[in-house]
Amino acid sequence: MKLEGKVALVTGSSQGIGSAIAVRLAKEGANVVIDYRSHPEGAEATLKQVEATGRKGYIVQADLGVVSDVRRLVAESIQYFGQLDILVNNAGVDGKNADFWDVTEANYDAVLNVNLKGAFFATQAIVQHLIETKRKGKIINISSVHEELPFPHFTPYCASKGGLKMIARNLAVELGSLGITINNVAPGAIETPINTNLLNDPQKLGALLQNIPLGRLGKPEDIAPMVAFLASSDADYITGSTFFVDGGLLWNYHEQ
Template sequence: MRLSGKKALVTGSSRGIGREIALRFAREGADVAVNYRGHAEEAEAVARAIEGVGRRAVILRADVSRTGDCERLVAEAWQALGSLDILVNNAGMEVQAPFEAVTEADFDRVIGTNLKGTFFVSQAVVRRWLKHERPGRIVNISSVHEELSFPGHAAYCAAKGGVRMLTRDLAVELGGRGIAVNAIAPGAIETDINRDVTADPKGRAQLLARIPLQRLGQPGDVAAIALFLASDEAAYVTGSTYFVDGGMTWFHQE
């Protein structure tokens, strides 16, 4: 097992991509702290599944857009599991609105969850790794929209662009301390966040027409890359973003 004996915190892991990452890590030998904000029953189901494969699970409620919650989340995960080896910053959300209609509250919610949370959860974990002189792995779940424009989602694009540069900066700053930082940029993955588009036959067909592999991604497609980046197989990988999008980002047709 590639993560035997490791301990991981996966933010936003009650559903979707985060859920699949947490389960994949557990199947590969890791104990996992399952974080949720508003879906307690789903988080409990993930924890039961983790325990079902013989690993430890702890369920922790926290809103990563709040810095106090970020620190508390990491402190509780560290205490419950004994330490942490891996952090996956997966928690994310978006608000659709024309640029001229975006409110300050919308902006704060999107930036807070996607970028601020990634920053301060990482900071809380890194402080402990440095204090205890431990190496570590951070995997940030970004989006193809760190590269691609997405009209109606300006704040989301700004947040994910920030995650791209944060990943690169931390990789350089922390590499000498044994801490690797990488990102995954998913494309159209079949999760709740994309349900409005994927459930509509016309919208789904239009989306598939922009994906060279001609299918939507599954959470497991992202979890497979997260597992690689968290494992010793990626020992010489840092500062990179892996696009898991079926080729959508670089698709162009005259």
């Protein structure tokens, strides 16, 4: 129970990686705020799993692409639990597969607003709370191998994840003296709803698996333990780093 007495906010935790993280943090002793944008049934399912661990959960609907929603999410979380100690910036979208010259402003905004702007202002809001209450805290961004690895035809997505990399590095310097750490967890190919089309295409799936030395896609439960570690006191001397959880994909990837 390394997170006993802590409260964690996990954005985009109604399904997939976010849900697995919320449940894992609860198992480690944290009470958890579950955020969703458009899947209330998923949020309720996550809440039941959190409560099954004996911890408390609280659901808030918010669109991370809207700054006023982000600020309300953090404020409601603090109002309900009285504190926030851990922020997991998990909410994200991958956008449309498009040649760079065909990317629309709407597509660009849809991806960057959630993946980068939402994470930026959620982090800002919890940092302000930690400063006001004179407490230390942990921030973990769910990035992607594509903060490092090119992903042709998904340039806005790569830009958003590259931005998360530099936010973590910059804030590690700015926030270090406050006792606030910030790190990225970068998943590879994971079995989540966002990859449904891939999972249903044997040819594309087979080609991808050839790039993964461990020979399988990851599962949300493969990501959650790293987040739990970074949220705990075991990681007090780690900040500004990215941890790849990808089965070896990053160093073995090549375009088919």
